[in-house]
Amino acid sequence: MINPGTEPVDGREDLATANLATFLDAVRGRAAEMDQVPIRYRVAALTGDPRRDPAADRDGRFGWDLPFDDGRVVRLLMPGVELPRLRDDLTARAPCLYVNGSASWWNGAVDLVAGEGLTLTPPT
Known part of the structure; x- marks a missing residue:
């Protein structure tokens, strides 16, 4: 059985x-929210441009x-599908992204990237 969201997709690099760009904007916004929690400390933040x-x-x-x-790198696999299908579809049919090998x-x-x-x- 294939886990929902992990099936291959007919992806295009331009869509990915x-x-x-939209994903990184969301990560920066979420990271700013996480940084407001008084018991959390940011020791590393996204810097520079993503490398393809x-x-x-x-x-x-x-x-x-x-x-x-701080030198760490997070590996992201972004599906090359239309953004609404990826971000706004709340069903199990929505394609997953992979963050350091974990499907999400x-x-x-x-949240995973913002919490890094x-x-x-x-x-x-």
């Missing part, structure tokens, strides 16, 4: 690229590496 990695492409999803200012629907993927670089202990 456009989706990535065609070797990571699979199943209609297109690979990017998202660099953080749009909002979960936003957070800790519960103050930086030393």
